[in-house]
Amino acid sequence: MMPDLGKYATEVLSAYVVSLALIVVLVLISWRQSQVVRARLREVERRRDPDG
Amino acid sequence: MIGLLRRDLALAIRAGGGFGLGLAFFLIVVTLVPFGVGPDTAILGRIAPGILWLGALLACLLSLDRILALDWEDGSLDLLATAPIPLEGVVVMKAAAHWLTTGLPLVLAAPALGVLMNLPGPGYGWLTLSLALGTPALSVIGAFGAALTVGLKRGGLLLSLLVLPLYVPTLIFGAEVARRGAEGLVIGAALPLLAGISLACIALMPFAAAAAIRVNLR
Amino acid sequence: MIGLLRRDLALAIRAGGGFGLGLAFFLIVVTLVPFGVGPDTAILGRIAPGILWLGALLACLLSLDRILALDWEDGSLDLLATAPIPLEGVVVMKAAAHWLTTGLPLVLAAPALGVLMNLPGPGYGWLTLSLALGTPALSVIGAFGAALTVGLKRGGLLLSLLVLPLYVPTLIFGAEVARRGAEGLVIGAALPLLAGISLACIALMPFAAAAAIRVNLR
Amino acid sequence: MLTVTGLACARGGLPILENVSFALAAGDSLVLRGPNGIGKTTLLRVLAGLQPPVAGEIDCAPDMIAYAGHVDGIKSMLSVTENLRFWARVFGMREIAPALASFDLEALADRLAGTLSAGQKRRLGLARLMVTGRPIWMLDEPTVSLDSASTALFAAAVRRHCAGGGAALMATHIDLGLSAETLDLTPYRAVLSAPSADGFDEAFL
Amino acid sequence: MLTVTGLACARGGLPILENVSFALAAGDSLVLRGPNGIGKTTLLRVLAGLQPPVAGEIDCAPDMIAYAGHVDGIKSMLSVTENLRFWARVFGMREIAPALASFDLEALADRLAGTLSAGQKRRLGLARLMVTGRPIWMLDEPTVSLDSASTALFAAAVRRHCAGGGAALMATHIDLGLSAETLDLTPYRAVLSAPSADGFDEAFL
Amino acid sequence: MSSMWEYANPKRFMQLSGTVLPWVSGLAALCLIVGLYWGFFLTPDDFRQGSTVKIIYLHVPSALMAINAWIMMLVTSLVWLIRRHHVSALAARAAAPVGATFTVIALATGAIWGQPMWGTWWVWDPRLTSFLILFLFYLGYIALWEAVEDPDTAADLTSVLCLVGSVFALMSRYAVLFWNQGLHQGATLSLDKEENISDVFYFPLLVSIAGFVLLFVALVLLRTRTEIRARRLRALIARERMA
Numbered sequence A: 001m002m003p004d005l006g007k008y009a010t011e012v013l014s015a016y017v018v019s020l021a022l023i024v025v026l027v028l029i030s031w032r033q034s035q036v037v038r039a040r041l042r043e044v045e046r047r048r049d050p051d052g
Numbered sequence B, C: 001m002i003g004l005l006r007r008d009l010a011l012a013i014r015a016g017g018g019f020g021l022g023l024a025f026f027l028i029v030v031t032l033v034p035f036g037v038g039p040d041t042a043i044l045g046r047i048a049p050g051i052l053w054l055g056a057l058l059a060c061l062l063s064l065d066r067i068l069a070l071d072w073e074d075g076s077l078d079l080l081a082t083a084p085i086p087l088e089g090v091v092v093m094k095a096a097a098h099w100l101t102t103g104l105p106l107v108l109a110a111p112a113l114g115v116l117m118n119l120p121g122p123g124y125g126w127l128t129l130s131l132a133l134g135t136p137a138l139s140v141i142g143a144f145g146a147a148l149t150v151g152l153k154r155g156g157l158l159l160s161l162l163v164l165p166l167y168v169p170t171l172i173f174g175a176e177v178a179r180r181g182a183e184g185l186v187i188g189a190a191l192p193l194l195a196g197i198s199l200a201c202i203a204l205m206p207f208a209a210a211a212a213i214r215v216n217l218r
Numbered sequence D, E: 001m002l003t004v005t006g007l008a009c010a011r012g013g014l015p016i017l018e019n020v021s022f023a024l025a026a027g028d029s030l031v032l033r034g035p036n037g038i039g040k041t042t043l044l045r046v047l048a049g050l051q052p053p054v055a056g057e058i059d060c061a062p063d064m065i066a067y068a069g070h071v072d073g074i075k076s077m078l079s080v081t082e083n084l085r086f087w088a089r090v091f092g093m094r095e096i097a098p099a100l101a102s103f104d105l106e107a108l109a110d111r112l113a114g115t116l117s118a119g120q121k122r123r124l125g126l127a128r129l130m131v132t133g134r135p136i137w138m139l140d141e142p143t144v145s146l147d148s149a150s151t152a153l154f155a156a157a158v159r160r161h162c163a164g165g166g167a168a169l170m171a172t173h174i175d176l177g178l179s180a181e182t183l184d185l186t187p188y189r190a191v192l193s194a195p196s197a198d199g200f201d202e203a204f205l
Numbered sequence F: 001m002s003s004m005w006e007y008a009n010p011k012r013f014m015q016l017s018g019t020v021l022p023w024v025s026g027l028a029a030l031c032l033i034v035g036l037y038w039g040f041f042l043t044p045d046d047f048r049q050g051s052t053v054k055i056i057y058l059h060v061p062s063a064l065m066a067i068n069a070w071i072m073m074l075v076t077s078l079v080w081l082i083r084r085h086h087v088s089a090l091a092a093r094a095a096a097p098v099g100a101t102f103t104v105i106a107l108a109t110g111a112i113w114g115q116p117m118w119g120t121w122w123v124w125d126p127r128l129t130s131f132l133i134l135f136l137f138y139l140g141y142i143a144l145w146e147a148v149e150d151p152d153t154a155a156d157l158t159s160v161l162c163l164v165g166s167v168f169a170l171m172s173r174y175a176v177l178f179w180n181q182g183l184h185q186g187a188t189l190s191l192d193k194e195e196n197i198s199d200v201f202y203f204p205l206l207v208s209i210a211g212f213v214l215l216f217v218a219l220v221l222l223r224t225r226t227e228i229r230a231r232r233l234r235a236l237i238a239r240e241r242m243a
């Protein structure tokens, strides 16, 4: 399964871990922000216009 | 007093990322050094501890005038001086806020920047330690300088001029610890001296600073 | 417009020695370097041109926020924007005043400080020349940064963060000229490139800066 | 000299005044009134060209207006004379003696402006208007911190200016003792039209 | 509460007021009057303990005075509530709601203070006095930029404060509609004694 | 009707991006997984670099996108300055943190790669150095957006900064080349070059690049939608306060 990375295993693995971690963090932050803002907007719009 | 610290932190964060900016400046100074000095890694490694210390010092310096000047301009300082908390406490809190937004991030980031400067392996721990011990002194001394110059419309320059000579002992011992660490030498007396300077500054400077503020408000 | 220049110079001199302070900061930075780096003369000589250029750059940087911030705070900028002189002209004059009070003294003092740093013999002329050609660009770029951040209550740090990366080309060519001069190499294309950057900045930056001021006054 | 038709202004992205129209002829002086926060300062800044209007037209050459805001543009490290002389040069004028005289500043002429009291500073700020040589004065709360004698000096200066063919537009909360018309801005407060229900039109409003 | 006897104050090294004496009892409000530059600001700063007097005595515990100067100590990057809450904490108080209510700031409570108009800012500055919990208010031109409705709010707040056993000392040029005593400072202007002919005495005067 | 500017209207943009976003995100995930899996598990080691070639599937796409993100910000800034479409300015704002992250990834993977290849984490090579400068520009740009209160003012100022910054970034690139000739690989991906990297590495790299491009598009769409909503939220709250 796991390819043999030879003597450079740490380097290669850490490169993948660091990059994927950064990407995941960015995606999560963007996603969370979008949810938060969307929820707050919805709330304000409901407050402004309770039946709509 | 904790209220004051919290307010200052809130202001630092809200007014454009207090945490980030000192750090960014540190990063920039360290980046610019090789442009000036040339890309030779051997030389860069030699001067790395000193330059990192200098960069930290300048990053502190540049944000010093924010410690008191803004409060002076909008009259808050007058009001704080008549408030039921002692001015010495105000100074301590302001220096603490400055350290938390400037010094602490520098301490944490220094190892990463050490990589850029080819700092030799054993130096990282000592660099961080020396910065952690030394930067509080920089903030307190800076608060004293800010207190001396508060109310003078001269930008940060006069402040820097007053404060830089006061920074010399801290810089010497701090850079010495970092350099000996990087070169794998015995650290020796520099470390306790650095700690001593910091403690003495923290204990005594607030009184001098408060006195200076009182005179300046007059 | 000459009136503006004269006023700014008068203010710089009166408000605590504009001429002296940039210089003093330069001096202090340059004297601190041996403390940080260690007193080895060979290394100091090697890094001297770069450090002198960096010191000049930082001395410029530190006084940048004075270019516009004071005028913003006391409302002068509003009034200048409605005055019969174009904002571009205002920017040019303010950058000129900044250069005269900061850049020019640095140019004149650099050789003296070269001695402190063991700058090799042939380097003096080239160092002075490169500073004379490069510092005007630093002032104009700085004026642009000041225009972007005028009205933001965040001290000089954001300004530095914006301006320092813009300083990179000037620093590289300037330090290159000084270094090659000091090492007795052929100067080559760096000198005309440095002059070209300065000219281009002086010609174009005032427009960008004036646009930024207009946006900020809105 | 100045004709304003259907002007709307915004502050912080929100419309605050709508449909303001008035005209100012040579010799007129007009006082803007309205409660705090109605938008007097904003209106004056729009008219002075510091801020673009949202809608409407301002018919006036921009180089006719001398603006004086809440702060005075005084350099505390220059003397009173130097401050005035600087602005005179900027506006291409020469004489500053009449301005000093009108606001009773002769005795203070050599003092650093930073050592003046609040009211003295304001007098200096007002004296600046006289060295601009511009016909329309736009003043935002000109009499703040002035005592009654200085307020009278100011009223006299405005009267002289208008008699000489100038005009003045002032926002103030107190009575200046000028026989000026007043324009109350209260009726012009912007009514926010209901935002489109599904949101997101171009101006986000 | 406050007794002043034979007070003399100086500004910029020159004596400007001499021999000022007055007393303020609980429930009193006193208005300082006098032309621009007579020394009202200086007197208030001396009383607030920011500046030492040249001569005379001030009989008052320093922690009884809440001072409000020409500028308000407002942080533009904090909201109205945060500004007030900060000062409340500094003075060891809790409640800020009454202060917001007294100066009609509820609607603005969440706005950043930097986006307020001049009058709204001043209302916030005055509201700060109410969260200090101190009995003597010292106010330097408190009604600058306030419209008449806000001035009335302020007068009401002062009246309530005095009725509750406080006292107020105000320097102002306009009529506040308070039934306050006034103290005109004009007679106390310092007369410079001829400098001793042989020069050089202790204070160079 | 057919004008592309129509999508610069926030409402149209919200509609369109709402439908497109799930597809782009799905495709991005697919390409990333395929490309990185292929690269990591199914390619042989390089005879010179050993297994470290596998870093290329992260390093090169992120480096490419870091530059392209800035170029996209430059274009949208220009559109904002010229045509004043709010979506354009907000898209630039939304792209900046994404570009900055890609820059960090490129720097980090490069540094990690440098340790075995050049024996050091960092050298002042022109390519690396210009990347560091690019990172600084991202930082400054983001800091300026954060610092300015009024959104339109912030949009104007950051756009001007982006224009000026681009010019200086170019100048820095030449200056840095002039200053130091480095160790870093030349462009090996150009189509007309003789010695392109061999196909074994090439195809997974292409898929991975496509994945990064799509990831960038998806993130920018998502974040722009957030920015637009935040703008509207701000306006509505301000309006409530005024009432």
Ligand code: HEM
Binding pocket: F056, F059, F060, F063, F064, F106, F107, F108, F109, F110, F111, F113, F114, F115, F117, F118, F127, F128, F129, F131, F132, F184, F185, F186, F187, F188, F189, F190
């Ligand atoms: C911190 C260190 C590094 C940085 C910032 C960096 C940055 C870059 C950049 C900007 C590109 C260009 C993408 C493009 O324009 O097409 C690139 C491509 C590349 N880098 Fe690095 N790099 C670093 C270290 C390394 C190392 C150590 C190696 C391997 C020895 C390496 C190998 C490559 C290769 C093979 C390419 C593809 C070249 C091409 O096809 O254009 N890089 N890198």
Ligand SMILES: Nc1ncnc2c1ncn2[C@@H]1O[C@H](COP(=O)(O)OP(=O)(O)OP(=O)(O)O)[C@@H](O)[C@H]1O
Binding pocket: D011, D012, D013, D014, D016, D034, D035, D036, D037, D038, D039, D040, D041, D042, D043, E114, E115, E116, E117, E118, E119, E120, E145, F238
């Ligand atoms: N950045 C901002 N965001 C939202 N609202 C703002 C902003 N700046 C100002 N305002 C509001 O715009 C309105 C107009 O302010 P303006 O300063 O023009 O009032 P004004 O009539 O001059 O008041 P005053 O008499 O108090 O000086 C005020 O209600 C103010 O609160």
Ligand SMILES: Nc1ncnc2c1ncn2[C@@H]1O[C@H](COP(=O)(O)OP(=O)(O)OP(=O)(O)O)[C@@H](O)[C@H]1O
Binding pocket: D114, D115, D116, D117, D118, D119, D120, D145, E011, E012, E013, E014, E016, E034, E035, E036, E037, E038, E039, E040, E041, E042, E043
């Ligand atoms: N540094 C100084 N040197 C000399 N005189 C000064 C200095 N500072 C202030 N003064 C003078 O002291 C006097 C008192 O000033 P102060 O500010 O107390 O007046 P004020 O009564 O508050 O006036 P206003 O009503 O205008 O606010 C003024 O005449 C002022 O010009």
Ligand SMILES: [Mg+2]
Binding pocket: D040, D041, D042, D140, E117, E118, E119
């Ligand atoms: Mg106003």
Ligand SMILES: [Mg+2]
Binding pocket: D117, D118, D119, E040, E041, E042, E140
């Ligand atoms: Mg006063």
